[in-house]
Amino acid sequence: MNDQYFMKIAIEQANQATGTWQNPQVGAVVVKDGEIRATGHTQPFGGPHAERDALTKLTPAQTRGATLYVTLEPCNHYGKQPPCTQLIIDRGIKRVVVAETDPHALVTGKGIARLRQSGIEVVTGVGVRAAARVNPHYNFFFRHGRPWVTLKQAVSLDHRVSAGPGQRTSITNQAVYARVHRERANFQGIVIGSTTAIVDDPTLVPLPHPDFMPARVILDRRGRLADHQQLRLLNDGLAPTWVFTACVTLADQLAGTNVQVVYLADCSVIKVVETLAKQGVQSLYVEGGPTIHAAFAAAGLVEEVISYLSPQMLGTMGVPAFTPPVPWSFADPQVEILGNNVRIAERKRQDV
Amino acid sequence: MNDQYFMKIAIEQANQATGTWQNPQVGAVVVKDGEIRATGHTQPFGGPHAERDALTKLTPAQTRGATLYVTLEPCNHYGKQPPCTQLIIDRGIKRVVVAETDPHALVTGKGIARLRQSGIEVVTGVGVRAAARVNPHYNFFFRHGRPWVTLKQAVSLDHRVSAGPGQRTSITNQAVYARVHRERANFQGIVIGSTTAIVDDPTLVPLPHPDFMPARVILDRRGRLADHQQLRLLNDGLAPTWVFTACVTLADQLAGTNVQVVYLADCSVIKVVETLAKQGVQSLYVEGGPTIHAAFAAAGLVEEVISYLSPQMLGTMGVPAFTPPVPWSFADPQVEILGNNVRIAERKRQDV
Numbered sequence: 088m089n090d091q092y093f094m095k096i097a098i099e100q101a102n103q104a105t106g107t108w109q110n111p112q113v114g115a116v117v118v119k120d121g122e123i124r125a126t127g128h129t130q131p132f133g134g135p136h137a138e139r140d141a142l143t144k145l146t147p148a149q150t151r152g153a154t155l156y157v158t159l160e161p162c163n164h165y166g167k168q169p170p171c172t173q174l175i176i177d178r179g180i181k182r183v184v185v186a187e188t189d190p191h192a193l194v195t196g197k198g199i200a201r202l203r204q205s206g207i208e209v210v211t212g213v214g215v216r217a218a219a220r221v222n223p224h225y226n227f228f229f230r231h232g233r234p235w236v237t238l239k240q241a242v243s244l245d246h247r248v249s250a251g252p253g254q255r256t257s258i259t260n261q262a263v264y265a266r267v268h269r270e271r272a273n274f275q276g277i278v279i280g281s282t283t284a285i286v287d288d289p290t291l292v293p294l295p296h297p298d299f300m301p302a303r304v305i306l307d308r309r310g311r312l313a314d315h316q317q318l319r320l321l322n323d324g325l326a327p328t329w330v331f332t333a334c335v336t337l338a339d340q341l342a343g344t345n346v347q348v349v350y351l352a353d354c355s356v357i358k359v360v361e362t363l364a365k366q367g368v369q370s371l372y373v374e375g376g377p378t379i380h381a382a383f384a385a386a387g388l389v390e391e392v393i394s395y396l397s398p399q400m401l402g403t404m405g406v407p408a409f410t411p412p413v414p415w416s417f418a419d420p421q422v423e424i425l426g427n428n429v430r431i432a433e434r435k436r437q438d439v
Numbered sequence: 440m441n442d443q444y445f446m447k448i449a450i451e452q453a454n455q456a457t458g459t460w461q462n463p464q465v466g467a468v469v470v471k472d473g474e475i476r477a478t479g480h481t482q483p484f485g486g487p488h489a490e491r492d493a494l495t496k497l498t499p500a501q502t503r504g505a506t507l508y509v510t511l512e513p514c515n516h517y518g519k520q521p522p523c524t525q526l527i528i529d530r531g532i533k534r535v536v537v538a539e540t541d542p543h544a545l546v547t548g549k550g551i552a553r554l555r556q557s558g559i560e561v562v563t564g565v566g567v568r569a570a571a572r573v574n575p576h577y578n579f580f581f582r583h584g585r586p587w588v589t590l591k592q593a594v595s596l597d598h599r600v601s602a603g604p605g606q607r608t609s610i611t612n613q614a615v616y617a618r619v620h621r622e623r624a625n626f627q628g629i630v631i632g633s634t635t636a637i638v639d640d641p642t643l644v645p646l647p648h649p650d651f652m653p654a655r656v657i658l659d660r661r662g663r664l665a666d667h668q669q670l671r672l673l674n675d676g677l678a679p680t681w682v683f684t685a686c687v688t689l690a691d692q693l694a695g696t697n698v699q700v701v702y703l704a705d706c707s708v709i710k711v712v713e714t715l716a717k718q719g720v721q722s723l724y725v726e727g728g729p730t731i732h733a734a735f736a737a738a739g740l741v742e743e744v745i746s747y748l749s750p751q752m753l754g755t756m757g758v759p760a761f762t763p764p765v766p767w768s769f770a771d772p773q774v775e776i777l778g779n780n781v782r783i784a785e786r787k788r789q790d791v
Contacts, residue, residue, distance in 0.1 A: 244598070244746060244748075244783065245598050245760070245762045245763075246596070246597050246598035250766060394596060394750075396596075396748075396781075398746075398769060398772040398774065398783045398785055399766070399767065399768050399769060400762065400763050400766060400767040400768075401766050402762060402763045402764055402765045402766045402767065403762050403763070403764050404764075404765070404766075405766070408597070410597045410752065410754060410755050411597075411752050411754045411755070412754055412755050412756075413754045413756070414602060414751070414752060414753050414754045414756075414757070415751065415752040415754065416751050416752075417750060417751060420750040420779040421779075422750065422776050422779050422780075422781055423776075424774050424775075424776060427772040427773075427774050428774075429748075429774055429781050429783075431596065431750045431781075433750055
């Protein structure tokens with residue numbers, strides 16, 4: 088029973104956290120006299136952090152002199168909750184073992200420094216790789232100051248997205264449909280272009296509905312939605328909806344509706360992403376179509392590609408899926424069979 | 440214990456037959472007094488058929504009055520072995536249960552008629568669907584008078600076969616390499632075009648080497664091999680090699696070598712396949728490249744597509760894999776993960 092062992096249990100706890108939304112999933116374990124006395128994890132957004140969840144399961148007498156294992160550096164500031172560092176100090180914790188330091192540049196190291204100032208022994212970096220995998224989007228957002236971007240595509244074996252221009256084509260199977268709906272809940276924004284909005288008329292909401300709905304983001308530089316105001320995502324109020332456009336007419340039309348319209352003179356993907364980053368959007372699931380995928384690729388903003396592949400061929404009349412101008416290689420491809428469709432999730436290598 | 444039950448065991452026997460080459464894999468079960476007395480299956484090419492394999496494990500006294508289950512209609516002609524019908528009659532079999540009748544137009548029903556003429560009760564069609572799946576190539580060849588054609592492609596996620604024209608590109612992984620080598624042994628001919636021959640210089644032999652090597656078939660209408668006579672498959676003598684060409688110079692060059700050269704003035708895929716059919720070639724594994732695949736598709740000769748997919752993107756400079764001019768749908772796609780590559784084998788629907 089060493090630090091690695093107890094941190095592994097803390098990471099398992101972190102993975103059990105749900106509904107944390109913009110907060111990271113964190114796990115905590117309290118150990119005294121070599122025995123686990125309590126475990127905890129981040130409660131749904133707005134609720135207690137992992138350290139508080141674990142420590143408040145015990146009396147002060149039980150926590151005094153204990154070691155706390157926590158997958159992410161304890162916070163040292165007032166947010167929706169009081170700082171965890173204060174609770175750790177108040178509860179007489181003697182030693183804190185941390186996996187990841189906080190990726191947020193303004194915060195990193197401050198929690199650890201505060202604990203050390205109070206005479207607590209702090210060990211860092213234990214299980215850091217496994218812990219970092221729990222919150223890839225959160226980590227990326229605070230390290231790079233922009234959202235993690237996943238391109239998602241549903242393609243045929245011959246790498247096409249529809250039978251022809253303007254044709255809504257159901258390529259993938261029901262298992263993929265269900266998987267995509269669940270997957271949307273892992274992101275804070277779902278991005279489509281105006282063609283997808285008009286041709287598919289999607290709602291883009293995750294199913295089942297999560298407590299926090301990802302924002303729907305429609306890129307419509309030319310303002311084509313002005314002639315399609317009946318679209319479901321402009322009217323259903325099921326989730327926040329953002330329309331980015333360089334078209335004054337559309338911007339005027341949508342002003343005063345439930346839709347957030349952002350007029351950007353150039354309406355480039357970089358500007359859109361900057362705007363979303365300022366809103367705290369940590370992750371984007373870019374559903375396409377191919378033109379939007381190409382714009383994100385050209386801007387160098389792609390971290391991951393998730394492809395759902397159906398083993399049919401749409402033929403040369405089909406609309407080609409996004410294809411990069413240079414070869415792309417990927418790290419750690421995860422391949423999964425869904426019925427007779429295939430899901431491939433892979434991290435874009437940034438060195439090419 | 441009914442006919443279905445014993446036929447299922449006979450089909451299991453059929454699936455165990457190896458090295459049967461141009462003979463179908465057949466299984467046989469001898470049942471007397473409700474008990475299985477012997478089983479058998481087709482022996483390697485030139486050896487005994489399944490009925491003989493099973494019956495000769497028993498004495499004439501043991502077979503007298505028994506029921507014989509056999510997955511394919513017993514033969515009634517002298518080939519490499521004497522007719523099985525005669526042995527069945529000689530051994531005093533009382534009842535014969537057959538799954539498939541022989542697909543060969545010249546033979547079908549003759550074995551069954553011979554047995555009935557001898558007073559043996561014959562039941563047909565028991566387990567016929569499962570039995571037919573054991574020998575798809577054999578059945579297809581004798582029903583349609585032409586080889587079963589499988590297009591095989593190794594493609595990137597963006598459906599490309601190489602990084603650029605004339606570039607040898609290793610797309611798929613070692614598990615695919617091993618699988619393709621084994622898979623070649625299931626076919627009687629491996630087809631490539633001159634570009635693949637020149638760029639990849641493959642030997643196209645299955646590994647491990649089977650007892651019967653599939654023929655290597657190179658389509659080289661324009662005679663480009665005339666300038667590439669050092670290619671391995673023209674010299675290694677590891678397997679029969681056929682070159683089809685409309686180029687007199689190449690035909691003259693190869694005359695008198697170990698290579699079988701066939702001069703065809705139009706050298707169309709249909710003529711090539713006709714020639715191979717006359718040679719008794721029951722199945723072709725068309726490895727490509729894309730030009731050859733397109734020619735087989737245009738000729739309407741494709742029964743199956745096997746795709747090996749690697750989750751990388753070669754980009755717009757890559758050479759596109761075969762894409763049909765109209766949508767192709769498939770029956771019964773079989774999807775399998777090989778490391779982080781994917782194998783998809785599927786039957787082309789002929790109604791589209």
